[in-house]
Every structure is written in structure tokens, then in C-alpha cells.
Amino acid sequence: xxxxxxxxEQPGKKGARTKTPSIPxxxxxxxxxxxxxxxxxxxxxxxxxxxxxxxxxxxxxLSGPQQDSFGFGGKIICIQSKVSLLLSQxxxxxxxxxxxxxxxxxxxxxxxxxxxxxxVFRVTFDSKxxxxxxxxxxxxxxx
Amino acid sequence: MAADNKAYSxxxxxxxxKYKGKWIILCDEHVIASGETIKEVIKEAEKKHPxxxxxxxxxxxxxxxIL
Numbered sequence: 001x002x003x004x005x006x007x008x009e010q011p012g013k014k015g016a017r018t019k020t021p022s023i024p025x026x027x028x029x030x031x032x033x034x035x036x037x038x039x040x041x042x043x044x045x046x047x048x049x050x051x052x053x054x055x056x057x058x059x060x061x062l063s064g065p066q067q068d069s070f071g072f073g074g075k076i077i078c079i080q081s082k083v084s085l086l087l088s089q090x091x092x093x094x095x096x097x098x099x100x101x102x103x104x105x106x107x108x109x110x111x112x113x114x115x116x117x118x119x120v121f122r123v124t125f126d127s128k129x130x131x132x133x134x135x136x137x138x139x140x141x142x143x
Numbered sequence: 144m145a146a147d148n149k150a151y152s153x154x155x156x157x158x159x160x161k162y163k164g165k166w167i168i169l170c171d172e173h174v175i176a177s178g179e180t181i182k183e184v185i186k187e188a189e190k191k192h193p194x195x196x197x198x199x200x201x202x203x204x205x206x207x208x209i210l
Contacts, residue, residue: 008155010203024151024198035168035185038154038200053181054199089148106180107164109201 003089007130021125021132025112027058028084037110041123041132045113048098050083053106058083062102069101078103087134094136096120150198164204170195 007019024036027050037054049069055062064080078101087094098116121134150169157174159167168176168188176187181199188197 006155011158011160018203020203022200024148024154035188035197035199036148036151038151038198051181057182057185107201109203 001092001094001136003087003092003094003134005132005134007127007132009130019127019130021127022109023087023112023132023134025110026086026088027054028086039110039112041117041125042111042113043118043123043125045111047115048083048100048113048117049078049103049108049111050100051103051106051108051110054110055081055083055100055102060100060102067101069103076103076105094120148198150196154198154200159202162202164202166199166201169198169200 003023005021005023007021010018010020021041022038023041025039026034026036039048050058050060052062060083061081062079066077067080069076069078081100081102082097083100084095084097087096096116098112119137121136124131124133124135126133149171153172154169157169157172159174162174162177165177165179166181166184167174168184170188170192175191175197176184178184178187185197185199
């Protein structure tokens with residue numbers, strides 16, 4: 001089973017264009033609100049990240065342990081939790097439960113990192129053709 | 144690819160220049176809410192279209208994003 005997504009091209013300064021491999025994800029919380037979220041697929045991130053404002057709307061459990069997280073912007077203290085999500089395209093649907101870190105910074109984009117995601121899918125970034133493909137691993141966990 | 148998801152298809156091609164650095168909500172082809180916080184845009188979008196499928200996105204600011 002393969003899900004294919006197109007990159008978004010963001011115009012920048014002096015005609016430069018930035019391509020971002022982001023995909024629409026339905027995070028399943030206990031919130032009555034039903035909306036998809038554009039999440040950045042990031043092979044360099046150890047774990048997926050949700051900004052706190054989104055985690056609160058989804059009623060994600062925020063009682064978990066805190067964890068130091070390091071990035072280019074320095075150190076922040078995140079909360080360990082987990083979230084269920086649904087990827088769907090046409091008739092294809094994949095349900096996952098993945099570990100997440102909840103960032104106190106509401107300005108950080110939702111990120112799909114390696115833990116629980118890259119071991120379920122073989123992820124291919126085709127930057128030249130602006131495509132991201134997710135091929136479900138046969139030996140990955142099924143939910 | 145994303146043909147079955149109008150809001151996402153629109154997100155891929157829309158000119159979102161004026162929303163840089165903001166959270167937006169798309170409903171079908173239209174940006175129906177924008178703002179600085181997730182909670183405010185969700186609330187605004189729910190008020191306008193309570194039963195519709197919505198798409199939340201953060202429009203990156205200009206510059207190189209290194210996480």
C-alpha cells in the first residue's frame with residue numbers, strides 16, 4: 001500500500017522556492033472537533049511533535065513526564081505523550097498510534113518524526129518531482 | 144494524489160503570502176480563518192462551518208526552516 005503526496009512550494013525571496021514535504025493527517029483526540037492538520041514529515045526528528053495549543057484542542061494527555069528536547073533553536077522542555085492518527089487517500093486508510101512530544105511553543109509546526117512513523121512506512125522524498133511516498137512496511141506494527 | 148481532499152489540494156497551490164507566520168484553516172478551496180494561535184483559528188472556523196471538514200496548517204515564515 002502506497003500513499004503519495006505532493007510537496008507544497010513556498011515562494012521566497014528573489015524568486016527562490018522552498019519545497020516542503022508535508023501531509024494531511026487526521027489526529028484523533030476526544031475533542032468533538034474534526035479537522036485535518038498539515039504535518040511536516042521530518043526524517044531528522046527523533047520523535048513527532050505537536051504544539052501545545054493543538055494538543056490541548058485534541059485533549060491529548062498532558063500528564064506525562066517532561067523531557068528535554070534539543071534542536072537548532074536550543075533546548076525546550078516537552079511533555080511525552082501519544083496520539084492516534086489516520087492517514088487516508090481514496091480507499092486507503094492507515095491508523096497509527098505514535099509517541100509524541102508536546103512542545104510549549106505554539107509556533108512550531110506539527111512534525112511527524114521517526115519514532116512510530118518511519119518504522120511503519122518506507123518513506124521516500126522525491127524532491128526533484130516534489131513527491132513524498134509512504135509505503136507501508138510489511139513487518140511494521142499494524143493497528 | 145490529493146484529488147479527494149479539496150482543502151489539501153488548495154493548500155498545495157494557493158498563494159498564502161499574506162498568511163506567513165500564521166495558522167490558517169481551509170475549508171474546501173478557501174481560507175476561512177487565520178490568526179496567531181491555533182485555538183483562535185479553530186474557534187473561528189467552527190463558528191463559521193461547524194459541520195464541515197477543515198484543514199489546519201501553519202504557513203511558514205519567509206526564510207530557511209531548520210528544526
